[in-house]
Amino acid sequence: MITWKRNSIVVLMAVIMLSACRNDREDETPDIPFTTTPYDLVIPPFFPPMDIPADNPLTVEGITLGRYLFWEKKLSGNNTQSCGTCHLPEHGFSDPSQFSVGITGEVGNRQAMALVNLGWAYNYFWDGRAETLEDQVQMPVENPIEMNETWENAIVELQNDPLYPPLFEDAFGTPEVTQERAAKAMASFLRTLISADSKFDRERIGEYTFTPLEDAGFNLFITEGGINANTGQPWGGADCFHCHGHAGMQMGDYLMHNNGLDSHFDQDPGLAAITGNPLDSGRFKTPSLRNIELTAPYMHDGRFPDLHGVFLHYNSGGNVSTTIDPFMEAAGGGLYLDELDELALIEFLKTLTDTSFIHNPAFSDPFN
Ligand code: HEC
Ligand code: HEC
Structure with a gap:
């Protein structure tokens, strides 16, 4: 008891001294220490954790x-x-x-x-x-x-x-x-x-069922394309998943690939302009395909006004060059997809549209 009393007196004195100090410096030191409200970041289903710099926490x-x-x-x-x-x-x-x-x-x-x-x-x-x-x-x-x-x-x-x-x-x-x-x-x-509230996201968690056409498109998306070397026959797929894979729900690996748009790179050498390495010519960031229905025109130079143009490009296999990506497996040959395949593939791509994302009031212009 005695010890307790003595301690509380010490504490009391410390408090008095501290508040005296605080009074002396009243206009410099805020009474309440500065605090921010941590932002409750919800990682959507099947997404990996987000890497946030330690010196810039979300508040x-x-x-x-x-x-x-x-x-x-x-x-x-x-x-x-x-x-x-x-x-x-x-x-x-x-x-x-x-x-x-x-x-x-x-x-x-x-x-x-x-x-x-x-x-x-x-x-x-x-x-x-x-x-x-x-x-x-x-x-x-x-x-x-x-x-x-x-x-x-x-x-x-x-x-x-x-x-x-x-x-x-x-x-x-x-x-x-x-x-x-x-x-x-x-x-x-x-x-x-x-963005994590598209039909595709809902399908993954069992809240939506693809139409037969969307389902056919998804299968094309995740199936190999070009000629199967063993059988000599086309694989029959669109071969998009190597670079725009749905692992981690990103629909893009964000890596620098040459997807065969050009065979010469004088217009825009892409990554090579940054690294100075000719082996990086024609390599560009692989973007996510989320909301792709809304983001026309397409590619780094917006050369394709619509998804039909994108389809024709990939179906051709892309232009062969010294730096074309090995994942462009049908380069110089083609995917051998027909009009119904195109319809299905585009129907699947449209399942990546997320209207609650684009209309989220938290992102809109606060001056309007
Ligand atoms: C070798 C990797 C690779 C493969 C395979 C691939 N892509 Fe791409 N995709 C890219 C890269 C890289 C870009 C950006 C290229 C650029 O703009 O120079 C891109 C861009 C796109 C764009 C335009 C995105 C935008 O925001 O403008 C669409 C749409 C697209 N790809 C769809 C597909 C579809 C559909 C398939 C399958 C038929 C496919 N991709 C296969 C790497 C790939
Ligand atoms: C005049 C039109 C314009 C304005 C204004 C603009 N941007 Fe952009 N933004 C672009 C273009 C074009 C690119 C692609 C440029 C490139 O790759 O060289 C881009 C690329 C980006 C990217 C890269 C996305 C990715 O996936 O790699 C981000 C992030 C971005 N802008 C954010 C911003 C922010 C933040 C501002 C305001 C400070 C801004 N932009 C203002 C046109 C614009």
């Missing part, structure tokens, strides 16, 4: 800020474009034009990528030049053919906008706007763009 406050920044036109040089200008929700967060037009009216040479399940990828852009989302989100702002703004200017504009200092304070503890904080918040927002 409700960070994601809220990231959403505002994603839709913020002040991040562009003349305040006319936000990220959402080229990544439109109704088009699966992609752009229906072949090449997006930047703020100066300049046209790029790449099709805007659909933004979906980015937290499971590990390289970004068609040529994979960004390794993390935190790096990726900083690039469009200063890209002359996109938003054409300096981060320096953007930061001043956000700091002077009454909306932002409180949002930065909620997310990071002080009202200071910095490029690093903005990047972290936008990356967090992008990690929440999760």
Whole structure:
């Protein structure tokens, strides 16, 4: 008892001393320590865990800020474009034009990528030049053919906008706007763009039954294509699964493959422009096929206006070149699929459309 009493006196004195200190520094130290609300990330069925950088945990406050920044036109040089200008929700967060037009009216040479399940990828852009989302989100702002703004200017504009200092304070503890904080918040927002409620997802968990046509399309998708060397006969499949496999429900391996679009690469060498290695010529990031029905036109240069064009390309086997991927097993020959196969394959691809994803109010423009 005595010991207890003595201890409590010590504790009491410590508390008095501490509160005295606190009074002295009242305007510097907040009374309540800075806290954020952890975001309850739900990993959908059959998805792998998401790799989130330790120095940028998902918080409700960070994601809220990231959403505002994603839709913020002040991040562009003349305040006319936000990220959402080229990544439109109704088009699966992609752009229906072949090449997006930047703020100066300049046209790029790449099709805007659909933004979906980015937290499971590990390289970004068609040529994979960004390794993390935190790096990726900083690039469009200063890209002359996109938003054409300096981060320096953007930061001043956000700091002077009454909306932002409180949002930065909620997310990071002080009202200071910095490029690093903005990047972290936008990356967090992008990690929440999760699509996992398509017919395909529901079929996997037994809540939907494929129509016979969708089922036939799925079977084509996961069956080998081209000529079976043992029998000399066509395998009869579309052979999509090697690169757009449904393992982990991603519908894309995010690896750099040459899928046989070209035999020469002077237009756009893809990964080779980043690595300088000619063996990387024509290799581009394999995207997820989720929401593919909504994200036309297709490929890094948007060369195919519709899925019919995509089908014709793969059915031809693709163009042979020095770097064509070994998984393009029918290259130079073809898949030998007919019109009914095309119908079925496209019907299956449409089961990857997720309308609750594109209409999710948590992703929409908060300024509207
Ligand atoms: C002018 C149109 C335009 C604007 C504005 C724009 N983007 Fe993009 N985005 C593109 C294009 C085009 C690509 C593909 C570029 C490439 O691969 O070189 C792309 C690619 C991406 C990717 C890569 C996706 C993947 O799967 O690898 C992400 C992420 C992205 N943009 C996010 C953003 C964010 C965040 C902003 C705002 C800061 C933004 N974009 C602003 C057109 C735009
Ligand atoms: C060797 C790996 C590989 C195989 C096999 C493959 N793809 Fe692809 N796919 C890719 C790559 C890489 C890209 C991006 C190529 C580019 O834009 O340069 C791509 C792009 C696409 C796109 C356009 C995506 C977009 O956002 O613009 C569609 C659609 C597509 N593939 C469907 C299929 C279908 C259907 C099959 C089977 C018939 C298939 N792919 C087989 C690697 C592959």
